[in-house]
Amino acid sequence: MRAALLIVLGLAIGIIGTVFTMQALSQRNPVPQALMVTMGFHRQQLKLAVKGQHCEATANLDQLQHMQLIAADIPAVFPNAPKPFQDLAGHLHAALLTAAQSAPADCPALAAALKPVDQVCSECHQHYR
Numbered sequence: 001m002r003a004a005l006l007i008v009l010g011l012a013i014g015i016i017g018t019v020f021t022m023q024a025l026s027q028r029n030p031v032p033q034a035l036m037v038t039m040g041f042h043r044q045q046l047k048l049a050v051k052g053q054h055c056e057a058t059a060n061l062d063q064l065q066h067m068q069l070i071a072a073d074i075p076a077v078f079p080n081a082p083k084p085f086q087d088l089a090g091h092l093h094a095a096l097l098t099a100a101q102s103a104p105a106d107c108p109a110l111a112a113a114l115k116p117v118d119q120v121c122s123e124c125h126q127h128y129r
């Protein structure tokens with residue numbers, strides 16, 4: 001009898017624990033990851049442009065400006081991140097502004113403009129991803 005009760009109690013505790021864990025997992029804020037996936041999408045578009053040797057000034061600028069806007073959202077989307085992280089977000093925004101202002105009109109120019117941008121991506125990912 002006692003053993004049966006203990007088994008039922010054990011099961012109940014297990015179920016409650018599982019429910020709490022599932023809730024904690026589903027409550028993970030999806031926005032930070034979504035922002036980075038979108039950032040990655042635009043970076044990928046530019047990569048494909050270079051790869052296909054189809055780098056058009058207007059399209060390049062459009063992608064870079066999208067990335068710049070997304071970078072401006074990083075501080076609000078990662079509000080609890082430490083100061084060095086926020087600084088890197090600022091560096092990324094600045095690098096993208098410079099890249100957009102250089103208005104790359106062909107593939108070599110686009111690749112050169114993206115180099116400093118990619119460096120900031122990697123630097124932050126090395127420390128915080």
Ligand code: HEC
Nearest residue numbers: 032033036037039040043085088089092120121124128129
């Ligand atoms: C200030 C820090 C920071 C910068 C700068 C940054 N990232 Fe991220 N990135 C992160 C963090 C943190 C994660 C993990 C996010 C998560 O899973 O919640 C991440 C994850 C990613 C992911 C994986 C998303 C997934 O889970 O599928 C991609 C793709 C990505 N970043 C692209 C980029 C690109 C491209 C740049 C530069 C243009 C960039 N990031 C710049 C912090 C940064």
